[in-house]
Amino acid sequence: MEVVDKDKTIPGDALKSQEYFVNMGPQHPSTHGVLRLVLTIDGEIVKRIEPHIGYIHRSIEKMCEKDSYRQIVHLTDRMDYLSCHINNVAVCLAVENALEIEVSDRVKVIRTIIDELTRLASHQLWWGVMGMDLGAITTFLYGFRDREMITDIFEETCGARLTMNYNKPGGLMFDIHPNFQKRTKEFVEHFKKKLPEYDQLLTGNVIFQERTKGIGVMSKEDAIAFGVTGPAGRASGFECDIRKKNPYHVYDKVEFNEVLLTEGDSFARYKARIQEMWESLSIIEQLIDNIPEGPIEEKTNAVIKLPKGEFYQRVETARGDFGVYVISDGKKSPYRLKFRSPGFSNLFILDKIARGSKIADLVAIMSTLDLVMPDIDR
Amino acid sequence: MEKSALKELITSWAEGIEFDEEQEFLQVNIPREHLHEVAQKLKSTPETSFDYLFCQTGVDWPDCLEVVYHLESSQHGHIIVARAKTENRENTTLDTVCDIWPTAEFHEREIYDLLGVVFNNHPDLRRLLLTDEWEGHPLRKDYVDDINMINY
Numbered sequence: 001m002e003v004v005d006k007d008k009t010i011p012g013d014a015l016k017s018q019e020y021f022v023n024m025g026p027q028h029p030s031t032h033g034v035l036r037l038v039l040t041i042d043g044e045i046v047k048r049i050e051p052h053i054g055y056i057h058r059s060i061e062k063m064c065e066k067d068s069y070r071q072i073v074h075l076t077d078r079m080d081y082l083s084c085h086i087n088n089v090a091v092c093l094a095v096e097n098a099l100e101i102e103v104s105d106r107v108k109v110i111r112t113i114i115d116e117l118t119r120l121a122s123h124q125l126w127w128g129v130m131g132m133d134l135g136a137i138t139t140f141l142y143g144f145r146d147r148e149m150i151t152d153i154f155e156e157t158c159g160a161r162l163t164m165n166y167n168k169p170g171g172l173m174f175d176i177h178p179n180f181q182k183r184t185k186e187f188v189e190h191f192k193k194k195l196p197e198y199d200q201l202l203t204g205n206v207i208f209q210e211r212t213k214g215i216g217v218m219s220k221e222d223a224i225a226f227g228v229t230g231p232a233g234r235a236s237g238f239e240c241d242i243r244k245k246n247p248y249h250v251y252d253k254v255e256f257n258e259v260l261l262t263e264g265d266s267f268a269r270y271k272a273r274i275q276e277m278w279e280s281l282s283i284i285e286q287l288i289d290n291i292p293e294g295p296i297e298e299k300t301n302a303v304i305k306l307p308k309g310e311f312y313q314r315v316e317t318a319r320g321d322f323g324v325y326v327i328s329d330g331k332k333s334p335y336r337l338k339f340r341s342p343g344f345s346n347l348f349i350l351d352k353i354a355r356g357s358k359i360a361d362l363v364a365i366m367s368t369l370d371l372v373m374p375d376i377d378r
Numbered sequence: 379m380e381k382s383a384l385k386e387l388i389t390s391w392a393e394g395i396e397f398d399e400e401q402e403f404l405q406v407n408i409p410r411e412h413l414h415e416v417a418q419k420l421k422s423t424p425e426t427s428f429d430y431l432f433c434q435t436g437v438d439w440p441d442c443l444e445v446v447y448h449l450e451s452s453q454h455g456h457i458i459v460a461r462a463k464t465e466n467r468e469n470t471t472l473d474t475v476c477d478i479w480p481t482a483e484f485h486e487r488e489i490y491d492l493l494g495v496v497f498n499n500h501p502d503l504r505r506l507l508l509t510d511e512w513e514g515h516p517l518r519k520d521y522v523d524d525i526n527m528i529n530y
Contacts, residue, residue, distance in 0.1 A: 054507035061492075062516055224430050224452050227481040238452065240430075245455070310401050310459075312433075312448065323433050325448070340433040340448075348484045377507065 017042050024359075026055050032129065032366075033373030037350075044358045049351040057377040064337040069095050069169055069304040072337065077163040079341060080375035082122040083317035085114050088167045093248060094313035094324045095169040098306045104294035105250070107171050112249040113184065113287050114154075114166065116280040120191070121150040122318035123273050123280075126370045130270065131202050133367040134211055139202055146194055149187045153180065169304055171297025184288050188281055195277060203274065212266035216353045216365035219264060226352065227345035230320025231272040232369050236264035242316040254286045266361075269368035303332050319343055319370055343375040384426065384458065391419050403448075403459045413462045414473040420449060420460065421478050427451045428458060431475075434485035436493040438518045439463075443470050443495050464495060467518075474500040492517040 025036040034055035040048035060079065064072050073091045077084030089111055096103060128143020151161040157177045158166040166173055202208050218228065223236040233240045241258040243251040259275040261268040306328040313324045320342030327336040346369050354365045381404045385397050392412035398405040408416050420428045428449035437444045447460040464470040474497040476483035486497045487506040494515035497503055505512060514521055 054509075057507040059516060225480045227430060227432055227479075229432075240452075312402065312459075314432075321432060323448075325433060325435060325446075327437060336435075336437045338433065338435040340435075344484070345481050348481065352480075 019047060024362075026052075032371055035347075035371065035373055035376075037362075039359070039362075041359065044360075046354060046357055046359060046362055049354055049362070051347055051350060053347070053373070053376055055377065056374055058374075060378045061337055061339065064334060066333055068332050069306070069334075072334075073168060074165055076339070077165065078374060079339065079378055080317055080319060080322070080343065080372050081162055082125060082372055083118055083319060083322070083375075084162065085111075085118040085164050085166060086315055086317040087322060088165065089115065089249075090313050090315040090322055090324045092167045092169050093315065094311050094326055095304060095306065097313060098309070098311045098326070098328070099169075099300070099304070101170055101298050101300065103171055103298055104296070105292045106294035107296060108249045109287050109291050110172060110176055110296075111167070112251065112254070113284055113291075114157075114164075115249065116283050117150050117153065117184070119318045120277055120280050121147045123277050124150075126273060126318075126367075127198060127202070130364075130367045131208075133363050134208060136202065136205075136208070139198075142194070142198070142201065146191055149183075149190065153183050153187065156180070156183070168297070170300040171295070175296050176291075181288055181291070184284065188284055188288070191277075192281060195274070195281075198274065203270070209267060211361070211364055212270060212368070215266045215357060215361050216368070217263070217265045218349060218353045220262075222349065222352060223264070226349040228320070228349050228369075229342050229345065230316070230318070230370075231259070231276055232269050232346055233320060234259055235261045235268035235272040237262045240321060242314045242321055246314055248313075248315060250287070254283050256283050266364050266368045273370075305330060305332050306334070317342060319372065319375065320346065339378055341375045341378060343371050343373075347371055347376055384456065387423075387425060388416070388420075392416055401459070403457045405459045405461065408460055408462050410462050410464065410472055414475065414478075417447070417460070417475045417478050420458070426456075426458075427453050429453070429479075431479040431481055431485075434482055434489070436489040436495050436517070438467075438493060440519075442466055443493055445472055445489060445495060447475070470494055471496045471498055473498050476500060491515070494518065 019040055019042045022039045022041055023036060024039055026034040036052040038050040039046055060075050073088050076087035076091050080087055124143045124147040128140040131139025154164055155161045157180050158164045218236045220237040223233045223238040229240040237260055244258050256279045259272050261272055308328055308330045311326045315322050322342055323340030325338040326334045329335040354362045384404060388406060389395055394409040396407040420426050428451050430450045430452050431447060432450055433448035435446050443464045445462050450457045462472055464472055472495055474486055476486060486500055489495050490503055491505040491507050492515055
């Protein structure tokens with residue numbers, strides 16, 4: 001038998017590391033949709049990340065140029081489907097501001113409550129998926145169990161669980177269901193007991209903390225320069241909460257804190273969302289017993305025509321600063337309509353903050369940025 | 379800063395800067411040859427310090443393409459809308475601002491992809507949303523696609 005000479009079978013050069021490209025996605029469970037990342041990796045270390053997007057680009061902005069303003073509302077919840085109600089409201093507010101329609105307090109309060117319920121549902125889903133990305137399947141089940149209660153409330157009131165279409169320019173489609181207040185209060189009571197469980201299960205977990213603390217650190221300057229908003233930006237200390245900066249609905253009348261952290265790592269982004277859930281619960285509690293009486297819609301023309309000019313409406317979705325920029329030439333469709341989606345700006349910081357980390361950490365970082373691909377591709 | 383004070387300060391930076399105060403935000407039209415210089419000043423001057431580019435988009439007008447920059451100062455909280463027009467619809471070059479606001483790199487790739495504005499000195503000007511082989515720029519008003527577009 002021939003004796004294998006170890007030095008000859010593995011020449012010294014072959015042991016040297018070599019950089020190579022790996023495609024992560026477009027079909028990959030932890031990219032949360034059809035996102036393709038071209039990674040330059042050296043062993044387990046990520047050297048460069050190049051995001052490729054557009055796999056579900058549906059040219060919503062081009063479609064809007066032919067649609068009426070009432071139709072456009074129904075396209076927006078196909079973008080960030082987890083913040084569907086907030087997106088709907090953004091277009092409605094843009095149209096209402098342009099036409100100088102003032103909706104009743106009832107509409108404002110109901111919109112605020114449902115906005116916050118939507119934010120909670122989005123953060124619950126994110127929490128479940130975040131745990132799963134790091135290998136904890138239980139969180140997924142917990143998150144979805146609690147989210148189910150919110151989607152049930154939506155289903156009862158608007159007939160849909162995900163793409164709600166509860167708003168139209170000028171008000172609401174229909175009044176809230178008689179059970180709405182009762183069930184929302186039940187949910188708030190239920191979730192106040194469950195949220196500490198989230199902390200026990202994941203936040204305090206040593207493995208989880210080791211995987212997220214000090215990983216993917218984003219400085220405040222980077223957050224501002226790359227336009228990273230929402231909980232991800234606020235975890236770096238960037239004061240970007242539109243609810244505080246340009247209050248809409250009744251956000252100037254309720255008490256809540258803008259969650260601001262300074263660490264800017266994955267764990268801070270995680271904590272920011274958990275704390276935001278407490279703030280949302282507090283906003284709902286302040287409003288749910290005080291829904292004023294009033295009309296649920298203002299009169300608008302069957303065909304809405306905006307006056308000539310430009311209108312920009314900003315709202316705070318679960319992911320950050322969402323903007324609707326309408327250029328109107330006085331016709332029934334906008335001349336140009338741009339959706340400033342928070343996910344688009346949040347995605348492209350990835351290369352900056354995840355360089356030099358391990359592939360498994362890249363998944364954690366991506367998870368804390370909370371990307372929703374239809375929002376980015378539009 | 380108040381609108382009038384901003385207006386006074388920015389007017390002194392370059393020639394040909396025009397303002398429009400009819401709209402919600404203060405609008406400033408920057409001549410394309412001064413675009414990069416004025417953008418740099420908007421960001422670096424301490425009184426303005428517009429460091430957060432929250433929206434950048436392009437518009438197709440009948441005689442030119444226009445790029446709109448929505449800027450906010452995280453320090454002062456004021457907002458300005460800067461605009462720059464290309465020479466016409468065939469010669470569509472503008473200077474990039476992605477060395478000033480890094481987020482512009484991807485917004486500019488999207489604008490190039492959908493409207494065909496070519497950004498000088500952009501480090502990586504490729505299509506972003508559509509495939510590399512795509513012909514034309516779909517957000518232009520005269521774009522025709524018989525297969526994918528429904529006319530109604």
